[in-house]
Each structure stands twice: as C-alpha cells, then as structure tokens.
Amino acid sequence: xxxxxxxxxxxxxxxxxxxxxxxxxxxxxxxxxxxxxxxxxxxxxxxxxxxxxxxxxxxxxxxxxxxxxxxxxxxxxxxxxxxxxxxxxxxxxxxxxxxxxxxxxxxxxxxxxxxxxxxxxxxxxxxxxxxxxxxxxxxxxxxxxxxxxxxx
Amino acid sequence: xxxxxxxxxxxxxxxxxxxxxxxxxxxxxxxxxxxxxxxxxxxxxxxxxxxxxxxxxxxxxxxxxxxxxxxxxxxxxxxxxxxxxxxxxxxxxxxxxxxxxxxxxxxxxxxxxxxxxxxxxxxxxxxxxxxxxxxxxxxxxxxxxxxxxxxxxxxxxxxxxxxxxxxxxxxxxxxxxxx
Numbered sequence: 001x002x003x004x005x006x007x008x009x010x011x012x013x014x015x016x017x018x019x020x021x022x023x024x025x026x027x028x029x030x031x032x033x034x035x036x037x038x039x040x041x042x043x044x045x046x047x048x049x050x051x052x053x054x055x056x057x058x059x060x061x062x063x064x065x066x067x068x069x070x071x072x073x074x075x076x077x078x079x080x081x082x083x084x085x086x087x088x089x090x091x092x093x094x095x096x097x098x099x100x101x102x103x104x105x106x107x108x109x110x111x112x113x114x115x116x117x118x119x120x121x122x123x124x125x126x127x128x129x130x131x132x133x134x135x136x137x138x139x140x141x142x143x144x145x146x147x148x149x150x151x152x
Numbered sequence: 153x154x155x156x157x158x159x160x161x162x163x164x165x166x167x168x169x170x171x172x173x174x175x176x177x178x179x180x181x182x183x184x185x186x187x188x189x190x191x192x193x194x195x196x197x198x199x200x201x202x203x204x205x206x207x208x209x210x211x212x213x214x215x216x217x218x219x220x221x222x223x224x225x226x227x228x229x230x231x232x233x234x235x236x237x238x239x240x241x242x243x244x245x246x247x248x249x250x251x252x253x254x255x256x257x258x259x260x261x262x263x264x265x266x267x268x269x270x271x272x273x274x275x276x277x278x279x280x281x282x283x284x285x286x287x288x289x290x291x292x293x294x295x296x297x298x299x300x301x302x303x304x305x306x307x308x309x310x311x312x313x314x315x316x317x318x319x320x321x322x323x324x325x326x327x328x329x330x331x
Contacts, residue, residue, distance in 0.1 A: 032225045033225075062239075065242055066239060067232065067233040069229075069232065083178070085179050086330075089179060089198055091179050105199070107199050130218070132242065133218065133243060135201050135216065135243065136214070137203055137214045138176065138201050138203070140178070142199055144218075
C-alpha cells in the first residue's frame with residue numbers, strides 16, 4: 001500500500017516537472033508573428049488607412065495596434081517607389097492620388113525577393129503586413145513583415 | 153506693380169526654401185543592447201526614418217517601437233506591453249541639430265565628428281540630450297553613426313525587481329543611417 005503511494009507520487013511529480021519544462025521551453029521558443037499564416041483583421045485601400053491615421057492618429061492607433069504587436073492588415077494600392085538597400089532589405093512605398101505626398105511604407109519579408117524582381121513602379125498590388133503606426137516626419141504609415149500578392 | 157514685385161519675392165523665397173536639400177532615409181538601422189552578467193539582450197529596427205538638412209544641420213529621427221525585433225518573441229512582447237506601452241506610445245523621436253555642421257564638408261569624402269543636441273522622446277517622456285557621433289561622406293552618400301546610453305528610469309520605464317539583474321540599468325543605443 002505504502003509502496004503504491006510512493007510510486008504514484010513519483011509519477012505525478014515526474015509528470016508535473018515534464019509539464020513545467022515543456023512550458024518553459026514553449027515560452028522560450030515562442031514563435032514570432034508570422035504574417036503569412038495570420039488572418040488579416042482589416043482589408044482596405046492605402047488611402048483609407050492613411051486617412052484614418054492622418055485624421056485621428058490616436059483612434060487609429062487603438063484600432064490597428066495591439067499591446068504586443070500591430071494588427072495584420074491587407075492593403076491595396078499602387079507602388080510609387082521600390083527601395084533595396086545594401087543588405088538586400090526591400091521597402092516599398094504605396095501611394096494613391098488622394099494621399100497627396102503621404103504614403104504607406106512597407107518593409108517586405110525576406111521571402112519576397114523573387115516577387116519584387118517582377119515588380120515595377122505603378123503596379124497595383126495586394127500587400128499583407130503588420131501595422132506599426134504613423135510617422136509624422138515623412139508623413140507615412142508603416143507596415144512590416146509584408147507579403148505581396150499579385151492583383152487578381 | 154508693387155503687388156507683382158511682392159508676389160515675385162514671395163515666390164522666390166518659397167522656391168529657395170524648397171530647394172534646401174534634404175537627405176532622407178526610411179530604412180535606417182537602430183538597435184540597442186543590454187549587457188548584464190546574466191544575459192545580453194539586443195533588439196533591432198530596420199525601419200528608422202531620418203531626415204538631415206546639410207545646410208543648417210537639422211536632424212530628425214523617428215522609429216516605430218513595434219518595429220524592434222528581439223530573438224526571443226516573449227521578450228519582444230514584454231518590451232512592447234510592459235516597458236514601452238507601444239500601443240499607447242507607438243514611436244520614439246529625436247529632434248535636434250548637428251551643432252558643428254559647418255565642420256562637415258558634404259562635398260568631400262571623409263569621416264567627420266558630429267556633435268548633436270536636441271530632444272529625445274521615449275515612452276512619451278522628452279529629455280534634452282547631447283550626443284556625439286560620426287558622419288562619413290563617401291561617393292555622395294552620407295552615413296551617420298552614433299552610440300550613446302540611455303537610462304530607462306529617466307523615461308519612466310520601470311523594470312520589475314525580478315528582472316533587475318537581467319536588464320541593464322543603462323542601455324546602449326546604436327544608430328546607423330545612410331542618407
């Protein structure tokens with residue numbers, strides 16, 4: 001009887017420890033946000049997004065930013081600038097007529113290099129990315145980890 | 153006649169002020185380190201925006217806080233949620249002047265020292281700062297580098313006791329922008 005209790009105790013203890021170790025392991029290896037597998041919370045045009053931040057930045061922050069990350073959104077618009085820096089990082093500017101000098105600045109995911117080669121200024125694109133907020137200095141709304149889709 | 157003259161003068165002034173050369177980058181690199189005996193932590197943003205006006209030395213830098221990437225996603229969450237309150241204060245900004253701008257010859261390749269004065273805003277708290285850095289002019293490109301330290305406490309960022317030996321009380325910030 002006593003022996004059985006001890007064995008059960010050992011089993012429970014080992015189990016609990018295993019759960020704890022796995023939990024720690026999970027926390028330490030929590031994956032980063034993967035835009036590709038996330039569902040876009042909002043689908044809108046570049047000028048709609050831009051105008052929301054331009055007219056009321058605080059409420060746009062509330063709508064598009066979460067505590068630990070930006071919300072994933074799907075955007076349409078045309079490419080006004082393609083920048084590739086020395087490290088191979090790609091940044092696209094998305095602009096529409098009604099946005100005046102403002103634009104959406106999209107930092108692309110490194111998986112998108114091949115698609116960018118076929119891209120030209122003026123192309124209409126669908127772009128999915130994490131919203132980071134508005135930058136006054138250059139009058140832009142920032143997205144990162146962006147993924148490109150051809151216009152259907 | 154007088155009106156035409158004034159109108160022309162205004163036009164001329166507006167043209168000359170527009171012609172003032174601005175150097176801009178949208179993909180500047182800003183990163184920070186925390187060194188302690190227990191662990192080293194670093195995070196990088198490649199979406200730092202910077203504007204430099206060589207004629208008067210005005211320098212502005214802005215970075216979306218959510219663009220900082222940590223190796224450990226949980227640390228990144230903690231940084232955004234507990235320390236920076238990124239949803240509430242989504243960006244940090246520096247507005248200032250390169251005070252010794254006249255010492256920098258943007259037409260001649262070379263490495264120049266830069267003394268920068270201005271206001272640094274982090275976590276919605278603004279502090280005046282003096283920062284030293286270097287400006288490298290090479291083939292028409294301008295690279296601005298700087299390394300300085302900030303104390304999170306100065307910006308109302310409270311690090312809980314249980315993390316006080318994991319996170320340095322002074323954080324090293326690095327700026328590397330090519331304009």
